[in-house]
Amino acid sequence: MDIKLINIGFGNIVAANRVVAIVSPESAPIKRIVSDARERGQLVDATYGRRTRAVMITDSGHIILSAIQPETVANRFVAQKEFAAEA
Template sequence: MDRVVNVGFESFVVKDRILAVLPVESSAVRRLKQLGMETGKIVNLTFGKRTKAILITNSGHVIFSFLPPKRIIEKLFRN
């Protein structure tokens, strides 16, 4: 179970696939979000809650999470 990280509501992502964890406030992240929608590579794991972090994977998928970026980073580097 230490190869995956819980990004909310028992949804898991393989740690080795994550390239970046970004806050949603910047305009660059908003453009990434739009690009993901256009290419069909969005995975929305917010389950209706406000998006607080976006994860970029090595496959080009853009994953939305309701958890704040700091919390996801803590989970990624927890032993």
């Protein structure tokens, strides 16, 4: 199994094959998911104190916060897949 790594901002990297969803943090259900993950100790805050713009949900139940837009993160996933297909 080949692990693909994606930059989520400020030098932070996640394993692309473990991410299930990339969502915006504005809705109440997502805020609840983030709060619950914080209580469980499964929250990874990669915002460096900046505003949270993307919330990534992993297959292990961990929640990752990023300060870059969800569209930007998704584009990096797509670009990584296209680059892998060419290689």
